Amino acid sequence: MSRRIRLPVVPPRRIFIGRALALCFVFLVLAFVLKVLGLPLGMVATLVMTSTFGTEFGLENLALYMTPLLMTGAAVWLALRAGLWNIGAEGQFLAGATAATAVGLFLPLPVIVTLPLAAVAGMIAGACWSAVPAAGRAWLGVSEIITTLLLNFIASYLVYYLVTGPWADRVTGAQVSSERIHAAIPVLYGVVHWGGPLALAVVTALGLLLGRSRFGYELTLSGSNPQAAHYAGVSVAPRLFLALVFSGALAGLGGMMEALGTVHRLQGGLAHGYGYLGIVVALLARQSALALIPAAFLMAVILNTGIVLQTLQVSASSVLAITGLLVFAIAVSDELAAYVRLETRK
Amino acid sequence: MSDFLHHPKTRPADLPAGAPPLLTLSGIAKYFPGVVANKDVSIDFYPGEIHALLGENGAGKSTLMNIVTGLYQPDEGELILDGYGVRFESPEAAIAAGIGMVHQHFKLVSRFTVAENLALGWRETGFRLSASAMARRAEAEATRYGLDIRPAASIDSLTSGEQQRVEILRVLSRGARLLILDEPTAVLSPLEVGELYAALRRFRDGGGAVILISHKLDEIMALADRVTVLRHGQVSGTHLVAQTEPETLVTEMIGRPVEQKSDYPRKRERLVDGAVIVLDNVSCRDRAGQIRLHPLSLEIRSGEILGIAGVTGNGQSELSDLLAGLRSSETGQVRVDGKDMRGRGPNAFRESGIGYVPEDRLHKALAPALGVTENAVMRLFRAGPIGGRLAYHAAEALRFTRSLLDQAQVSLADPSTPVRALSGGNQQRLVLARERMISHRALVASYPSRGLDIGAIALMRDTLAEIRDEGRAVVLVSEDLDELMALSDRIAVLCGGKLMTVEPRGAYDRARIGALMSGRNAEAQS
Numbered sequence: 001m002s003r004r005i006r007l008p009v010v011p012p013r014r015i016f017i018g019r020a021l022a023l024c025f026v027f028l029v030l031a032f033v034l035k036v037l038g039l040p041l042g043m044v045a046t047l048v049m050t051s052t053f054g055t056e057f058g059l060e061n062l063a064l065y066m067t068p069l070l071m072t073g074a075a076v077w078l079a080l081r082a083g084l085w086n087i088g089a090e091g092q093f094l095a096g097a098t099a100a101t102a103v104g105l106f107l108p109l110p111v112i113v114t115l116p117l118a119a120v121a122g123m124i125a126g127a128c129w130s131a132v133p134a135a136g137r138a139w140l141g142v143s144e145i146i147t148t149l150l151l152n153f154i155a156s157y158l159v160y161y162l163v164t165g166p167w168a169d170r171v172t173g174a175q176v177s178s179e180r181i182h183a184a185i186p187v188l189y190g191v192v193h194w195g196g197p198l199a200l201a202v203v204t205a206l207g208l209l210l211g212r213s214r215f216g217y218e219l220t221l222s223g224s225n226p227q228a229a230h231y232a233g234v235s236v237a238p239r240l241f242l243a244l245v246f247s248g249a250l251a252g253l254g255g256m257m258e259a260l261g262t263v264h265r266l267q268g269g270l271a272h273g274y275g276y277l278g279i280v281v282a283l284l285a286r287q288s289a290l291a292l293i294p295a296a297f298l299m300a301v302i303l304n305t306g307i308v309l310q311t312l313q314v315s316a317s318s319v320l321a322i323t324g325l326l327v328f329a330i331a332v333s334d335e336l337a338a339y340v341r342l343e344t345r346k
Numbered sequence: 347m348s349d350f351l352h353h354p355k356t357r358p359a360d361l362p363a364g365a366p367p368l369l370t371l372s373g374i375a376k377y378f379p380g381v382v383a384n385k386d387v388s389i390d391f392y393p394g395e396i397h398a399l400l401g402e403n404g405a406g407k408s409t410l411m412n413i414v415t416g417l418y419q420p421d422e423g424e425l426i427l428d429g430y431g432v433r434f435e436s437p438e439a440a441i442a443a444g445i446g447m448v449h450q451h452f453k454l455v456s457r458f459t460v461a462e463n464l465a466l467g468w469r470e471t472g473f474r475l476s477a478s479a480m481a482r483r484a485e486a487e488a489t490r491y492g493l494d495i496r497p498a499a500s501i502d503s504l505t506s507g508e509q510q511r512v513e514i515l516r517v518l519s520r521g522a523r524l525l526i527l528d529e530p531t532a533v534l535s536p537l538e539v540g541e542l543y544a545a546l547r548r549f550r551d552g553g554g555a556v557i558l559i560s561h562k563l564d565e566i567m568a569l570a571d572r573v574t575v576l577r578h579g580q581v582s583g584t585h586l587v588a589q590t591e592p593e594t595l596v597t598e599m600i601g602r603p604v605e606q607k608s609d610y611p612r613k614r615e616r617l618v619d620g621a622v623i624v625l626d627n628v629s630c631r632d633r634a635g636q637i638r639l640h641p642l643s644l645e646i647r648s649g650e651i652l653g654i655a656g657v658t659g660n661g662q663s664e665l666s667d668l669l670a671g672l673r674s675s676e677t678g679q680v681r682v683d684g685k686d687m688r689g690r691g692p693n694a695f696r697e698s699g700i701g702y703v704p705e706d707r708l709h710k711a712l713a714p715a716l717g718v719t720e721n722a723v724m725r726l727f728r729a730g731p732i733g734g735r736l737a738y739h740a741a742e743a744l745r746f747t748r749s750l751l752d753q754a755q756v757s758l759a760d761p762s763t764p765v766r767a768l769s770g771g772n773q774q775r776l777v778l779a780r781e782r783m784i785s786h787r788a789l790v791a792s793y794p795s796r797g798l799d800i801g802a803i804a805l806m807r808d809t810l811a812e813i814r815d816e817g818r819a820v821v822l823v824s825e826d827l828d829e830l831m832a833l834s835d836r837i838a839v840l841c842g843g844k845l846m847t848v849e850p851r852g853a854y855d856r857a858r859i860g861a862l863m864s865g866r867n868a869e870a871q872s
Binding site: 215221224 | 672693694704713715716728763766
């Protein structure tokens, strides 16, 4: 006997409470699994807390994780505004990192020139990497989900080819890695570089620009109902194309920051799944660009927790499992938040 | 069984004394959050009668039928079938009990043949299917109920009238004794309406019960035996159709009398008489290359209402899309105010002062998931004060939205509410107000009365007449001949994408226009 009904408009408070409950649910499941694995819960919790928030190393790590997550999250979020699923942030991230590395390795210029040049190169490379799927989606109706996803593998193998072949490190003999790039994004504190503040600025600017520009409005309209956008006199195809291309550029810039700020080399596993985790970040942030910040923070904490768990001999895939569980729990809670119990009045 | 005594005067006329109703609704109530959908609804449906259910949008007709067909459970009251209280836990349970519904939008698989679609509904359809057995079965059912169908034809090759026949036959062949039809004539040509009436009368005379949901009064007067009027979720009266007047029904339906005007005389002299939009030999094809609009030429003049008559799906939507620039013509040209509009998009037409209320408003003229504000400014976001060259001023958009909502007489606390949460009537009012603001030269309105209740329809028609009086042009696409004949200065008839005729006011002949709508040109003229 169903006496529940779905609200057409879900108040944000309900969503928030639902998500808090979902998070608690994830913690409970995690606690249960750790218990079954025979780990003392109190010890694990203390360890996670102290090593994430209690040490300089942990906090630095958190910031370094957050930077690429913010960028890939922003990339996926921007495409979602236009109703598109950019699954290819991973590949665009790598393309951006590769282009930035090329600038850093092969152009003997002063750092002050190299850095902006590398940033632009990264953005262009990321944009190019998403341009083909974007054109296919905008003008031919080819699903961007498949094409962007497949280009990830191409980008990944391309990077492997470069760092084991032509760009392989012949100085220190590091495996699956390019030589150290000498141009580096200036350090803010410890190992934390200026990429972090820049990423925060990009996300904030993105939110402001889309909310207050004609382009932002047209993009939202095109994403929400292409037929109505046509009726409103908006050419939908160029907007979709631009949205995906800009999305790729954001991910590419993220790749540049990672290569020149954090890793200082082009490496095989450079992308580290940031592109896919960016999807989670964007989903968590929903409508608001500023919400990308707490979402990326949460994701960074999970990544850090994964490292702590690894030191306790828990498999490295635990991060993926936790992320999956979180996405699942939040999807369910968002849906359930829309239902209210009916009050039957006599 | 006190319900026998509830409406002693309104039992069907020639019913033998003591014959029990097929289905009795007794004190049915259904509540939704903040809304009373139905309250204290008691109706008897007898075998051998066509019982019309009349009410405005939101009067609770759909909820009531959803209860009868097992989609909802009543919060109060009970359903009594053949004298026994029943509970339909699911639509399947209602079907098993002999209650079948023909929806306004047919639930058929368009790639399947008629016989295959009918087989979908049979409980006895076995594991092995033989095409010839299905066809035989379909033929047998068709003969049994006297409905003419072609078992081997695929659904998408049928007219909507034929599809409706398949839908009815499917419901009947599942053993329905009570047939519910939701707005069944909306998609039919006048000829097909006659055939539907005949089929329903045959079913009734064979002892079946029919519930007819409708807001067309003449339809109810012509077909139904009894009528129950719903208002604000409650029964406001049950009558024998033979002993009642349409005016009484209207008054009961909306709580006050509404004048059904048959004429909208000009309030002032028609000053200008220039052509606003000229269609010169335009035509359209759909994506499959099928011709949807045969080459036609038409002038839309300022200060007039041009009615476009035709059965839905005969080229009206293509024609109105052409007039608003949403579609470009294959041949010929569209001229607005003398300017050739070749290669110009909807925005150029909007700038020329042509407003457009399309047929499918929710999907074509609104973005359902976006807020009311985003939808209100949809056509006007480029110009100041809302838009700049690059900017979009949310605060100005909000101010504009509030004034538009005022004009549209829609009360809404929070304009960030998604449009899909608004009622159909309010969505329609919003689009109409927005497009009226745009239409300096002309307003193209497709089926503007759809989704509005009678009071709002009267208001909408007055608005159209006002626009005409202000010297602007109105193109009114409608399936309602009364509406067209009351408002239009000229009526153009479309059938199969062909322009059959353009009749000036004064030369209207309902029978002739009806015949032309069904494509019978020669016979009608002889």
